[in-house]
Amino acid sequence: xxxxxxxxxxxxxxxxxxxxxxxxxxxxxxxxxxxxxxxxxxxxxxxxxxxxxxxxxxxxxxxxxxxxxxxxxxxxxxxxxxxxxxxxxxxxxxxxxxxxxxxxxxxxxxxxxxxxxxxxxxxxxxxxxxxxxxxxxxxxxxxxxxxxxxxxxxxxxxxxxxxxxxxxxxxxxxxxxxxxxxxxxxxxxxxxxxxxxxxxxxxxxxxxxxxxxxxxxxxxxxxxxxxxxxxxxxxxx
Amino acid sequence: xxxxxxxxxxxxxxxxxxxxxxxxxxxxxxxxxxxxxxxxxxxxxxxxxxxxxxxxxxxxxxxxxxxxxxxxxxxxxxxxxxxxxxxxxxxxxxxxxxxxxxxxxxxxxxxxxxxxxxxxxxxxxxxxxxxxxxxxxxxxxxxxxxxxxxxxxxxxxxxxxxxxxxxxxxxxxxxxxxxxxxxxxxxxxxxxxxxxxxxxxxxxxxxxxxxxxxxxxxxxxxxxxxxxxxxxxxxxxxxxxxxxxxxxxxxxxxxxxxxxxxxxxxxxxxxxxxxxxxxxxxxxxxxxxxxxxxxxxxxxxxxxxxxxxxxxxxxxxxxxxxxxxxxxxxxxxxxxxxxxxxxxxxxxxxxxxxxxxxxxxxxxxxxxxxxxxxxxxxxxxxxxxxxxxxxxxxxxxxxxxxxxxxxxxxxxxxxxxxxxxxxxxxxxxxxxxxxxxxxxxxxxxxxxxxxxxxxxxxxxxxxxxxxxxxxxxxxxxxxxxxxxxxxxxxxxxxxxxxxxxxxxxxxxxxxxxxxxxxxxxxxxxxxxxxx
Numbered sequence: 001x002x003x004x005x006x007x008x009x010x011x012x013x014x015x016x017x018x019x020x021x022x023x024x025x026x027x028x029x030x031x032x033x034x035x036x037x038x039x040x041x042x043x044x045x046x047x048x049x050x051x052x053x054x055x056x057x058x059x060x061x062x063x064x065x066x067x068x069x070x071x072x073x074x075x076x077x078x079x080x081x082x083x084x085x086x087x088x089x090x091x092x093x094x095x096x097x098x099x100x101x102x103x104x105x106x107x108x109x110x111x112x113x114x115x116x117x118x119x120x121x122x123x124x125x126x127x128x129x130x131x132x133x134x135x136x137x138x139x140x141x142x143x144x145x146x147x148x149x150x151x152x153x154x155x156x157x158x159x160x161x162x163x164x165x166x167x168x169x170x171x172x173x174x175x176x177x178x179x180x181x182x183x184x185x186x187x188x189x190x191x192x193x194x195x196x197x198x199x200x201x202x203x204x205x206x207x208x209x210x211x212x213x214x215x216x217x218x219x220x221x222x223x224x225x226x227x228x229x230x231x232x233x234x235x236x237x
Numbered sequence: 238x239x240x241x242x243x244x245x246x247x248x249x250x251x252x253x254x255x256x257x258x259x260x261x262x263x264x265x266x267x268x269x270x271x272x273x274x275x276x277x278x279x280x281x282x283x284x285x286x287x288x289x290x291x292x293x294x295x296x297x298x299x300x301x302x303x304x305x306x307x308x309x310x311x312x313x314x315x316x317x318x319x320x321x322x323x324x325x326x327x328x329x330x331x332x333x334x335x336x337x338x339x340x341x342x343x344x345x346x347x348x349x350x351x352x353x354x355x356x357x358x359x360x361x362x363x364x365x366x367x368x369x370x371x372x373x374x375x376x377x378x379x380x381x382x383x384x385x386x387x388x389x390x391x392x393x394x395x396x397x398x399x400x401x402x403x404x405x406x407x408x409x410x411x412x413x414x415x416x417x418x419x420x421x422x423x424x425x426x427x428x429x430x431x432x433x434x435x436x437x438x439x440x441x442x443x444x445x446x447x448x449x450x451x452x453x454x455x456x457x458x459x460x461x462x463x464x465x466x467x468x469x470x471x472x473x474x475x476x477x478x479x480x481x482x483x484x485x486x487x488x489x490x491x492x493x494x495x496x497x498x499x500x501x502x503x504x505x506x507x508x509x510x511x512x513x514x515x516x517x518x519x520x521x522x523x524x525x526x527x528x529x530x531x532x533x534x535x536x537x538x539x540x541x542x543x544x545x546x547x548x549x550x551x552x553x554x555x556x557x558x559x560x561x562x563x564x565x566x567x568x569x570x571x572x573x574x575x576x577x578x579x580x581x582x583x584x585x586x587x588x589x590x591x592x593x594x595x596x597x598x599x600x601x602x603x604x605x606x607x608x609x610x611x612x613x614x615x616x617x618x619x620x621x622x623x624x625x626x627x628x629x630x631x632x633x634x635x636x637x638x639x640x641x642x643x644x645x646x647x648x649x650x651x652x653x654x655x656x657x658x659x660x661x662x663x664x665x666x667x668x669x670x671x672x673x674x675x676x677x678x679x680x681x682x683x684x685x686x687x688x689x690x691x692x693x694x695x696x697x698x699x700x701x702x703x704x705x706x707x708x709x710x711x712x713x714x715x716x717x718x719x720x721x722x723x724x725x726x727x728x729x730x731x732x733x734x735x736x737x738x739x740x741x742x743x744x745x746x747x748x749x750x751x752x753x754x755x756x757x758x759x760x761x762x763x764x765x766x767x768x
Contacts, residue, residue: 051625053765070761074628085619087544089551091524097532101540102627107532115529128524 001027001154001185002048007057009043009209017043018054019209025154025185025202030176032196032217033189034230035206041189042082044206045158048187049079061154075103077154078147082162082189084139088132092123092142095131096149103150110149117145120171136163144172148179155179157188161195173199197226207234240346244354249361273693277709280716281369287719289373296377305382310467310478312374316367317403317471322439323366323706324359324407325432326554329415330700331359332408332507334518337699342512352507356408356500362707363400371396378482388481395477395489401496402473405503410435412507412514418553419517428553429560436561541629541637548616549609549641555616555705562607563649566600566675570656591730593667596657597738598726600671601678604646605718608679610686611711613638614767615695615704621767631760635691639683646679670738678722681745686714688752691763721745 002025009018018040025031035041046052048059050070059066061073087095093114100110118124121141131139140163147155161169176186176199190196196203197217203226204214212233213220221229250256292308299305332355335341341351375392378384414435418428468475473492480489535543549555573596617624624634654671663671689710698704705711729737 049626051622051765052768053762071628071630074626079622079626081622086623087548087620089547090544093527093532094547098540098544099627100532101535102537102629104537105534107534110532110534111529114532118529124529125526126524127527130524 001025001029001062002187003058003060004044004048005058005060007044007047007054007059009040009047009052009054016209018047018206021057021206021209021211023204023211023214025187027153027183027185028180029185029187029202030180030200031185031187031202031204032200033187033204033206034191034193034196034226035189036234039206040209041206042158043209045079045156045187045189046081049077049156050074051079076152077156078150078152079156080140080143080147080158080160082158084143086131086139086143088130091130092127092134095142096127096146099146100149105150109151113149113151114145117148117175120175121145121168137165137168140164141168148175151184153184155184155186155188157186159190160188161190161192169195193226193230197221205230205233241350241353244341244346244350245357248354248358273709276693276713280709280713283720284369284716285373288369289377292374292377295374296381300381305378306478306482307467308374308378309481310474312370313399313474313477314467314471316370316399317474318439319370320363320367320400321403321407321410322436323363324404325411325414325435326557326706327359327362327702328408328411329428329518330554330702331355332412333415333515335700338515338519342515347508348511349504349508352511353504356404356503356507359408360400360404363404364397367400368396371399382482384482385484387484391489392481395480395492398492398496399473399477402499405499408503409506415518416514419514425551425553429556432553432557433561433564436557437564537629538633538637541633542640545613545637545641546644552616552701552705554701555609555612558705559607559609560645562603563645566603566607566649566653567656569596569600569603570653570660574656574660591733593661593663593671594729594733594737595726596661597670597674598722598729598741600650600653600657600675602718602722602726604650604675604679605682605722606715607642607646607649608682608686608714608718609642609645610638610683611690611714612686612704612708613641614687614690615698615708615710616701618696618698621696625764625767631764632757634764635687635756635760638687642683642686643679646683647676650675650679666735670742673742674738677742677745677749678718681721681749682714682718684749684752684756685717686710688756689713691756691760691767694767696767 004024005022007018007021008016010016021040021044023031033041033044043052047054048061048066050066050073062076064072064076066073087098090098096114097110100114105113114127115124118127121144123138123141123145126134126138131142134142140160144160147157160172164172173195179186200217202215203217203220205212205220217226224232292312295311296305296308299308332352335355342348375396379388379392414428414431418424418431467478473495476485476488476492479485480492650672654675658668658671690708693708693710693713695704695708725737725741728734
């Protein structure tokens, strides 16, 4: 579903935010992406989402090159940044309809999906509120519903659990599993290692722009906890 | 005092986005930033040049009747009126409801220091606007009058004082408006209407100070009237003039005391009500409980246009700053419908023919000032990631922005031009140009606004005034419109050639085509670079 080959992104000419990064996300994967602050997670996710140019390498979404055919790639995926600044002047339902219109979601599909996801995140009664009046967590929920509304094949999420209440976080994890079962791939960054350990079938650890390990969760961490492995690798690599 | 300095430094660092340009690391961004800064500086110099020309013309007129000192009073009045309008607009955004309110207010600093730093920031911008009128006027006066040595230091000091009072009055009026509209049911609409009413009022008053420039006889009469108007309408402008030209220390002292007193009054008031007003603005009412009904599907372009239109009308500052032009357009149409002769006399045009050839360019100039596109990309702000991550062509994204400006411009032009055609009863060809020229300006400046804004974007703003009023692309667009309308208008008036209108329209459309092609060609790349 997603293939990243030798991705390199430099800021300011000499600071390599991402350095020769390669990884593959298969359909059905819940792929966790972990690393220190400034390690290059957000840069990688933004490059994959097609919103950041990069210096070299190739990113393919469902076989299509993001640099050559960004529109087709974007149709297949949804991206949510770590701090989703939504349109504060729109109401929740206006925003969701806008996203549905852009992705060409039919009326019956959007009705069914908005109802389903908004009910699950307990957002339905508040969809008439201006987004500007919503709390951080509520905005995050609206962003998540908007990402799910067009049934993407690839979900790119930067710290998706930040700001969510425990119930919403639990609901989101349930949706992750359900989406994977239907063949969707999820590639997300997180600092919550316990969540990554329990939820992901694959994991990648990045340090100073370089991938230091990646692969199946069980193989990568062995008998250790993910936290121990992460600290060992990032301290000594 | 230390905290005020720190907070003010933070505010000033955002001035015209200079700090960001200075600290850019990406070489392409750096180049783009430097180009934008260079364009802005060139534009300021060009404005300064026009301001010098205007001051020279005024000075010649006043000197001819021995009233050269009035030049300083009139320019002080004009700059004060301009600053007053800017301050009313800027209050909501700079003083209240700014993006970093929560962070700033969580710091261990006094409320008065926070409020004072915001007022100083407004003053700093206003000082630059004031400088553009007052500095050339002072130089022209000094060259013509050859004043004593003390004129120069005193001029610099008083020039610093002139923006203070209109900034404070504007902030007070803006605050009252903000408070009234914050709780109104349709607060945005009420805010827009109230601001427009205020601006129209100020414009009406400032029209009374206009005077004919070419007829010495008329100047003599109107200059005397003007001198009286300056003193009556705005005594501080008269004090400014008297202190500098008659060496009146009392006038200088009055100006100083009034400026300081107004600052003190505002800060005292803000110290008490700053938090409550900001809280009022921040607390948005909840909508009615949503009940899921059948949602309606629309096309991608329709969704983009609807989003763009909603963004435009969500900002009273954005609307007032641009819709004002369309109100002026309609006012011009009504004036020429009911009092065409009076307008011709006012502009000292004895015959109808030159008026007919000039009006299309005046309409074009007004339309160019109302372009919404020069700020439309910057207005995306931190939400730009949404369109960037969506399967949208840059071309469609830009077209939606252009559509909104044309939705405002085209009906206004059609209405105003029809009123003018009915009022002036021109021939068929002149009537055609009355529509075609402003329409060409609206399309050309709609595209030009986008072309500029994608090259001079400002996405990290904390308040909308930073892009809507102070944005480099907006300033360049507005002042370019002035030049692009003035030159053919002048040629048409002087030569009476029937070729000026068609040549202008063809040139404008050719330029539009070139800019649009360049936008479409480089749009994807430029959109990707924006962040």
